Amino acid sequence: MTNNPNENWENLFASLPLDTTPRDQHRARLKEQVEKTHAAQPMAPARNHTLKNIGIYLMTHRAPQWTAAAIIVACLTAFFITNRSRPALALDDVINTIMNAKTARYDTIAQVEGQPPQKFTTYFMAPNHFRQELVGGFINISDLAAGKIMSLDPNTKRATVFNMVNMPAGAKDKKPANHFEMLRERLRQVQADPDKNAVSLGEKELDGRTVVGFRFNVAPAPMTIWADAQTKLPYRIETNVLVPPRVEVVMTNYEFNLDLDESLFSLDVPAGYEESSIDVDASPPSEKDLITALRLCCEVSEGEFPKGLDVASTTTYLAKYVKKLSLGKDGQLTANQMKQMLRIPRGFLFVTLLPANSDAHYAGAGAKSGQAERVVFWYKPAKSKKYRVLYADFTVRESETAPDVANAVKLPTMQLMQPAAPAKPPAAVTTKPPATAPAVAPAVAPAVVPAKPPAVAPKTPSIKGKQPNNK
Amino acid sequence: MTDPDQPDETALLDDLVLAARTDRKAFGRLFDRFHPPVFAYCLRRLLVRAVAEDVTSEVFLQVAAHIADFSGVCLEDFRRWLFRIATNQINAQLRQSIRRRELLEAAVQMGVVKEAASTPLLADKPARWDEVYQALGEMAQREQSIISLKFFAGLQHEQIAAVLEMKPGAVRVALSRALDKLRERLLESDAPSQSPTGGGN
Numbered sequence A: 001m002t003n004n005p006n007e008n009w010e011n012l013f014a015s016l017p018l019d020t021t022p023r024d025q026h027r028a029r030l031k032e033q034v035e036k037t038h039a040a041q042p043m044a045p046a047r048n049h050t051l052k053n054i055g056i057y058l059m060t061h062r063a064p065q066w067t068a069a070a071i072i073v074a075c076l077t078a079f080f081i082t083n084r085s086r087p088a089l090a091l092d093d094v095i096n097t098i099m100n101a102k103t104a105r106y107d108t109i110a111q112v113e114g115q116p117p118q119k120f121t122t123y124f125m126a127p128n129h130f131r132q133e134l135v136g137g138f139i140n141i142s143d144l145a146a147g148k149i150m151s152l153d154p155n156t157k158r159a160t161v162f163n164m165v166n167m168p169a170g171a172k173d174k175k176p177a178n179h180f181e182m183l184r185e186r187l188r189q190v191q192a193d194p195d196k197n198a199v200s201l202g203e204k205e206l207d208g209r210t211v212v213g214f215r216f217n218v219a220p221a222p223m224t225i226w227a228d229a230q231t232k233l234p235y236r237i238e239t240n241v242l243v244p245p246r247v248e249v250v251m252t253n254y255e256f257n258l259d260l261d262e263s264l265f266s267l268d269v270p271a272g273y274e275e276s277s278i279d280v281d282a283s284p285p286s287e288k289d290l291i292t293a294l295r296l297c298c299e300v301s302e303g304e305f306p307k308g309l310d311v312a313s314t315t316t317y318l319a320k321y322v323k324k325l326s327l328g329k330d331g332q333l334t335a336n337q338m339k340q341m342l343r344i345p346r347g348f349l350f351v352t353l354l355p356a357n358s359d360a361h362y363a364g365a366g367a368k369s370g371q372a373e374r375v376v377f378w379y380k381p382a383k384s385k386k387y388r389v390l391y392a393d394f395t396v397r398e399s400e401t402a403p404d405v406a407n408a409v410k411l412p413t414m415q416l417m418q419p420a421a422p423a424k425p426p427a428a429v430t431t432k433p434p435a436t437a438p439a440v441a442p443a444v445a446p447a448v449v450p451a452k453p454p455a456v457a458p459k460t461p462s463i464k465g466k467q468p469n470n471k
Numbered sequence B: 001m002t003d004p005d006q007p008d009e010t011a012l013l014d015d016l017v018l019a020a021r022t023d024r025k026a027f028g029r030l031f032d033r034f035h036p037p038v039f040a041y042c043l044r045r046l047l048v049r050a051v052a053e054d055v056t057s058e059v060f061l062q063v064a065a066h067i068a069d070f071s072g073v074c075l076e077d078f079r080r081w082l083f084r085i086a087t088n089q090i091n092a093q094l095r096q097s098i099r100r101r102e103l104l105e106a107a108v109q110m111g112v113v114k115e116a117a118s119t120p121l122l123a124d125k126p127a128r129w130d131e132v133y134q135a136l137g138e139m140a141q142r143e144q145s146i147i148s149l150k151f152f153a154g155l156q157h158e159q160i161a162a163v164l165e166m167k168p169g170a171v172r173v174a175l176s177r178a179l180d181k182l183r184e185r186l187l188e189s190d191a192p193s194q195s196p197t198g199g200g201n
Helices: A005-014 A024-040 A054-060 A065-082 A093-099 A179-192 A287-299 A311-324 A335-341 A343-352 A426-431 B009-020 B024-046 B049-069 B075-094 B097-110 B115-122 B129-137 B141-152 B157-164 B168-188
Strands: A103-112 A118-125 A129-134 A139-143 A148-153 A158-165 A198-206 A209-216 A223-228 A234-241 A247-256 A274-281 A375-379 A387-391 A396-399
Touching: A005 B115, A005 B141, A005 B168, A024 B024, A024 B049, A198 A223, A209 A234, A274 A335, A287 A311, A287 A343, A287 A375, A287 A387, A311 A335, A311 A343, A335 A343, B009 B024, B009 B075, B024 B049, B024 B075, B024 B141, B049 B075, B075 B097, B075 B141, B075 B157, B097 B129, B115 B168, B129 B141, B129 B168, B141 B157, B141 B168, B157 B168
Parallel strands: A158 A274
Antiparallel strands: A103 A118, A103 A247, A118 A129, A129 A139, A139 A148, A148 A158, A198 A209, A209 A223, A223 A234, A234 A247, A375 A387, A387 A396
């Protein structure tokens, strides 16, 4: 006998005198039927999911431009941190066309659920230059190796330059962390075990051409590519953003090795633009940073913890934080205020960068700061057997087991977004091309996305003029 | 030690769910994975193997016909969807008096609940399976569904909440009350059931 009534009932129902093993014949016949039914259905549009595009969410979310820029910068720090140990990739003969591309251009359409689609164009120049042009003339130019991103607003003639400081040692010397390097990694993973990682979606007509579709299960950031059957080049790449609200992203119109003027990627502030410069801490965020971020959120929400630690929450709390600030007469943030504000996404980034097996959970919805016994967050640090449990009074205690909190939400982490390590050594890559895949490159969503002008920004504070201390 | 860079099984299964929307092979693998638990769920609730097989078939044919429109993104989403369909199908069956009669007839054949299983709940009172199923069938449909998903499908509270679109806390409370009610009815019942009864609302 047990004191747990559920267990007693479990025992009772477990004693049902039934053999619940399905009959093989029924199972086989049914499988045949359901597969036929499945095959008879019209092909669904691919809905792939990647968490890479936090920035795209921001870009398309109705958030002030500075908000988007702030978190994008924070995400860039993640880019450096999480790619620091990636090995340089050997080129694969099969994918030389893509892997050797010196320049590229492609269009992206991102649609946030319930909002009109947003379009922008990305330019890439090896090894690490990006330029993204948005509707309305907004431009973002970045050089990740230099740790710099410049956001240009041609309407107000303002240029905001984000400089990443405190980067992990050697980060700049590593293979540049850019879209194309990541493509190579992804393809290498697929080729390492094509049977496991590549699923053929068959042929179809798309915009008057025959394309071949493949789903790359390089988990947990899969993607679908529709490649031109003749040129073997990617024609359309579809991804989704898992973080609500749902964002569907389609990248198309790829061009490779086109002539691009280097001036497109210049990080010199254009003449006539008012420059603001902000240093962003690019060191790996810590648990302390998360606590600081949550404190800041509570300070601007009458003590209430954020409902979530997702991008939407970050945006919300950035907006609340700014609302509390004493802005100048022109309603603009100072560089220092911006720097302080960036502590919120930096803290949230700590969670994002946790290892996939950290079992991070958030249970802060409804919690109020100061509640000493209220668990709001827990995770298991790398190589630790114990959980770190954060309470609403901002204390942290260690626990052998994960807390049992009813409304806890398991958190996605950036490690889940990163390409997994290759299943086999690189030497094995070239020996066996995907059984079902043509020689096309997989793709990931752009790792760097531009700050987006607000679709509707009632009163958009921007950054005050050049700060001497930042230069 | 687990390599945090390696995709875990859950992530791979999430991918399988996504791929199953368009890929027959992937869909077949999902079928292989979920057919046994769905069949077991149906059988435990309906007791008649032939009926359980029919319902299981209907469930998977529905899934196959609508997988293209399935908007879930992970294994848990799929499980929730699958068991919601299964629960609806089971409830539809149990709205038919002939099915309820068949069920109780089968329950009568199963005889008495093992003493070791019934004693902790019902003390010295012996319980028969037809009493258990009759008492269950007299409960509100949501209560029946919660109990069935918990003990026949083996779902956790959070999963039941997702299937029935309730809050996990509400599931806990409803389950506790439903089990108390079920126990009371079993303790009150003292005669073998000869006529099937319908479910409440």
